[in-house]
Amino acid sequence: MTRRRRPAKAPLSRAAIIEATLTLISAQGTRAVTLRAVAAALETGPASLYAYFANRDDLLYAALDAVYERCPLPPAGLGGDWRVALAASLSGTIDALASYPGLGSVALGTVQLGPGAMRISEHLLMLMQLGGVPDETAVLALDLFALFVAASAVEHSAPMRAVGAGARRRQDLAQQVSQAYAEAAPERYPRLHALSGKLPDADEPARSRFAINTLINGITLA
Amino acid sequence: MTRRRRPAKAPLSRAAIIEATLTLISAQGTRAVTLRAVAAALETGPASLYAYFANRDDLLYAALDAVYERCPLPPAGLGGDWRVALAASLSGTIDALASYPGLGSVALGTVQLGPGAMRISEHLLMLMQLGGVPDETAVLALDLFALFVAASAVEHSAPMRAVGAGARRRQDLAQQVSQAYAEAAPERYPRLHALSGKLPDADEPARSRFAINTLINGITLA
DNA sequence: CAATGTTCGCGAACAATGTTCGTCCCAGAG
DNA sequence: CTCTGGGACGAACATTGTTCGCGAACATTG
Incomplete structure (x- = not known):
């Protein structure tokens, strides 16, 4: 030995x-x-x-x-539309990264230039070019997507925690938010207060879809 | 004593x-x-x-x-348009938070319900209601804005660092990115490679404007 | 082949950090 | 006056990232 x-x-x-x-x-x-x-x-x-x-x-x-090297990137033809493929690419990247809780936060403040990160950039760029997004816009969008993916992955990787005066550990998050709004001083937070009983029941996939669609719609109007 | x-x-x-x-x-x-x-x-x-x-x-x-309690929130009438006021509010919040490097990352994965955070939510909600954004959309947008503000503040608070095989400490960031793309294998990253000599010279304010406009344009189409 | 240089592997040790425990002191209530 | 609760805080603990120094293995050179 x-x-x-x-x-x-x-x-x-x-x-x-x-x-x-x-x-x-x-x-x-x-x-x-x-x-x-x-x-x-x-x-x-x-x-x-x-x-x-x-x-x-x-x-x-x-x-x-x-992780960037191994996350799924759907083919350009998905859904017959570059936007669908772009949304699926963003969503897939977020999901892959979210399997590693907190790892996305490592990316914040950095420009990742490793082979995996560039693989994703190349793919997203391809989809945007396919959709006729001008290069100047596409490049800026790559930055924004990188930020969004990293931050979203962090938020999707573990249950969100409520923080603040109204936070109660016994309730689920939506209830905590609703309660915080209900208890918020009406004269200081009139709109949040009014919203407390009417918060939409959007689950996480719906929220994610909204966010991704917002970004994709937004870059086409930029 | x-x-x-x-x-x-x-x-x-x-x-x-x-x-x-x-x-x-x-x-x-x-x-x-x-x-x-x-x-x-x-x-x-x-x-x-x-x-x-x-x-x-x-x-x-x-x-x-x-910090959320003290960041500047411009009045609704700024620029005569709710979008201008919304953009300025987001921008101002990011800037205030960026004065505290890395503090934004604390927010990721949490829903902030303290008085300062709700002050911002109330204000952004007011602007969106002013602009006719439906409440169901506005609430989802609040989530997205919170994520974006926190992550952006992190990225604006210190110089971005390039990370990966092509990173060189002697160059500024744009040069590092450009060089990484130039050195990227053309058969694997053809589009990035082709972009290397043509990266737009967008400075940080322009990038920030693009990102914010993307979000605002995007929520109006959601 | 022997000697030398280089690199990997890794234990020991160091400096630093978040946190807990125990003790002391003070203010307020009874 | 006594008791209690809470603030103040030193000492100590457990843990973590990192460095230093050394032995072993391998590659190179004479």
């Missing part, structure tokens, strides 16, 4: 580390994933990871790009 | 702690702000903060709502 145990386990690699990281993120969320946990999953020590990644952020960016 | 030093400094309060927190966030960014730093700024120890806030997240939510 050698001291190094090298013959007894697979050698480390970037891919293996990324895979272990994604598995842990999927199970526990990004925030709770430590280098120690990743290393333990690979039967090694956290210092070993530094031979492959500069730091924790570096590892998370790589994990993010791996 | 008493052991407690109480006579020598102002008593703690939620407001004082929030203020100290915001000052530090403004200077160092959310991520770098520790409870120890906040406590030190108030000449106390980190454990003292727990009498006012459940934990660090709780403090950050309160700081976030304080």
Whole structure:
């Protein structure tokens, strides 16, 4: 039995580390994933990871790009309309990313230029060009889509939490919002107050559809 | 000199702690702000903060709502059009929040129901009602605006960083993106590759305007 | 082949952070 | 006056990202 145990386990690699990281993120969320946990999953020590990644952020960016590399992108012909295909692409990307709670937040404040991210950009650009969106608009739209996808994935990956004076842990979110509006001072928040009994019962898919349609409709008018 | 030093400094309060927190966030960014730093700024120890806030997240939510409470919301008559006023409200909120780097990310995954957040919701709702946006649409738009504002503020609060194989620290961002596209394999990323020499020179205000207009145009078509 | 250089692997240690526990002090109520 | 509740806060704890130093393995050179 050698001291190094090298013959007894697979050698480390970037891919293996990324895979272990994604598995842990999927199970526990990004925030709770430590280098120690990743290393333990690979039967090694956290210092070993530094031979492959500069730091924790570096590892998370790589994990993010791996997800971008594998999310489903429907063909251009879907639904016979570029908008349908674009909506499905955005939706699919959000869903894929949302499988890794909190990972989308890693992207905020960054422009991702790894192969996976560019794969998505290329695809979205193709669809927009197919729809006659001018390049100047399409490029700006890529930025906006990137932001939206990352942030939406965060919000879809775990139940939303209500935060504030009216937040009650015993109710579901819609009830909490409704109650907060009902309790809001009518003279300060008259419209929210008036809305409290009439909040639409939109579920998450409907909200997502609305948001995506808003973006797609919006870029065609920009 | 008493052991407690109480006579020598102002008593703690939620407001004082929030203020100290915001000052530090403004200077160092959310991520770098520790409870120890906040406590030190108030000449106390980190454990003292727990009498006012459940934990660090709780403090950050309160700081976030304080910013929402103070961001400028232009009057409905601005520009003679509800859309102009809505755009300015979104823009102003993003700018105010962007003064506190990274604070927007605290909002992701949450529905903020504090007084500051509801103040903004009330205002945006008022503008949309003024513009004849149906309530069912307006409520969904509030969700989308909240997400967009929070994520945009994060991205506007510090220079964007390029991440990925082509990232070079010596260049500004636009150059990095352009170079990454130029170096991208033409057979895999033909459209990005073709765009590399033609990326529009849009600065940040133009990008922001595009994004906001996209949202506003989009909700009117939803 | 032996010596040397390089890289991977990783334990030990360090600095830092959020949080809890226990104690003290003060103000207010009974 | 006593008791109680709550604020203040030091000490300590558990944990985390990271660095340092060293051994082992492998590649290269003479």
